[in-house]
Amino acid sequence: MTSVQIHKINTVLITGASSGIGLQLAQDYLAAGWHVIACGRDKAKLDALADTVLVGATCFNFDITERSQVQQVATQVGDLLSSSACQLDLVILNAGGCEYIDDAKHFDDRLFERVVHTNLIAMGYCLGAFLPLMAKGSHLALMSSSATYLAFPRAEAYGASKAGVQYLAASLRLDLAQHGISVSVICPGFVATPLTAKNDFAMPMQVDTQSASTAIRRGLLRRETEIHFPKRFTYLLKLMSFLPAFVWQKMIQRDSQPRALKDAGR
Numbered sequence: 001m002t003s004v005q006i007h008k009i010n011t012v013l014i015t016g017a018s019s020g021i022g023l024q025l026a027q028d029y030l031a032a033g034w035h036v037i038a039c040g041r042d043k044a045k046l047d048a049l050a051d052t053v054l055v056g057a058t059c060f061n062f063d064i065t066e067r068s069q070v071q072q073v074a075t076q077v078g079d080l081l082s083s084s085a086c087q088l089d090l091v092i093l094n095a096g097g098c099e100y101i102d103d104a105k106h107f108d109d110r111l112f113e114r115v116v117h118t119n120l121i122a123m124g125y126c127l128g129a130f131l132p133l134m135a136k137g138s139h140l141a142l143m144s145s146s147a148t149y150l151a152f153p154r155a156e157a158y159g160a161s162k163a164g165v166q167y168l169a170a171s172l173r174l175d176l177a178q179h180g181i182s183v184s185v186i187c188p189g190f191v192a193t194p195l196t197a198k199n200d201f202a203m204p205m206q207v208d209t210q211s212a213s214t215a216i217r218r219g220l221l222r223r224e225t226e227i228h229f230p231k232r233f234t235y236l237l238k239l240m241s242f243l244p245a246f247v248w249q250k251m252i253q254r255d256s257q258p259r260a261l262k263d264a265g266r
Contacts, residue, residue, distance in 0.1 A: 008086075009035050010033075011034065011035040011036075011086050011087065011088055011089050011090070012034050012035070012036055012088075012089065012092065013039065013090070013091045013092070013130060014029075014036065014037070014039060014094055015039045015040075015064055015092070015093050015095035016039070016096065017036075017039055017040050017054075017059075017094070018038070018040030018042050018049060019040075019193065019194055020194065020209060021143075021188070021191060021193065021212050021213065021216070022038075022092075023049070023053075023054075024209035024212065025094070025213050025216060025217070026038045027213075028210075028213045028217060029217070030054065030056055036056070036058070037057070037059075037060065037077060037080075038057045038058070038059045038060070039059070039062065039073070040061060041062070041063050041095075047061075060077070064095050064118070064123075065118055065121075065122045070125040070126055070128075071128075071129050073129070074130055074132075074133065077130070077133060081133060087133070087134070087138065088133050088138055089138050090139045090140075091130050091131075091134060091139075091141065092141045092220075093126050093127070093141065093142050094141075095143075096118060096123075096161075097118045098115065099115050100154040100155065100158065101156045104154075104156065112156065112157040114157075115157035115158055115161050118161075119158070119161035119165065120164040120165060123142065123165060123168070131176075131181075136180030137180055137181075138180075138182075139182050139183075139220060140176070140182070141183075141184045141185075141220055141227075142165050142169045142172075142184070142185050142186065143186050144169070145158075145159075145162040145187055145188065146189045146233070146234045147159050148162050148163045148187065149234070149238055149241050150237055150241055150248060150252070151249075151252075152252060153252070165185065166185055166187075169184070169185035182223045184219060184224055184225060184226070184227055185225070187234065188229060189205060189228075189229060189230055189233040189234055190206040190233070191208070191209060192206055192207070192209065193209060204233060207229065207230050211229075215227065215230075216229075
């Protein structure tokens with residue numbers, strides 16, 4: 001009798017897959033033979049991508065900030081996984097946004113709420129919806145930012161939300177270990193994307209989305225707890241964080257270039 005070998009196809013779910021790093025990751029995982037579940041908020045754009053660069057991917061359109069939409073899509077993803085007898089091997093919660101506080105004295109609490117809701121609370125919605133679909137041996141990745149290594153002017157909302165993601169990942173890593181689910185946090189530096197193209201300041205050591213995707217996929221393959229890049233930039237920030245606070249604060253305040261680390265990662 002001839003034995004038949006069944007080759008398992010890995011499945012990855014990526015939020016924010018309609019542009020920037022998320023789109024590049026979706027393309028690269030597709031090219032590597034993965035089943036990609038690409039999620040995005042812009043339906044027209046996602047549909048267009050499904051007919052061009054994301055051919056073969058399963059696309060879902062929803063807003064991560066709307067809990068009911070996230071739960072509805074999770075039900076559909078669960079049905080898809082059941083019908084195809086597969087599981088979520090990797091979930092990358094990449095979607096997020098960025099706005100800045102221009103006048104701290106007249107603190108914009110509404111802006112702060114929007115950013116924290118998008119980058120942190122909505123990530124909680126995704127965790128509540130998709131974690132139950134992940135089995136032993138799967139991997140979870142949360143998108144943070146290298147901006148969390150140091151405090152930057154105007155980044156009260158963005159930095160606070162991404163610092164929350166850092167802590168969330170670290171705590172999840174402890175609690176999900178008993179379920180056999182590993183956790184990575186991703187901390188990019190500046191990446192050339194449509195969003196960062198709007199910046200009106202210099203972005204040191206910027207990399208393209210292909211380089212970002214390569215670094216992330218390599219780190220996820222190794223199941224690294226923290227994936228940060230480009231290394232020469234992120235290690236510089238880490239090194240600065242060890243200096244006395246008055247030293248690095250003076251350096252940052254004196255230099256107007258990095259006064260707004262605008263979504264250093266998308």
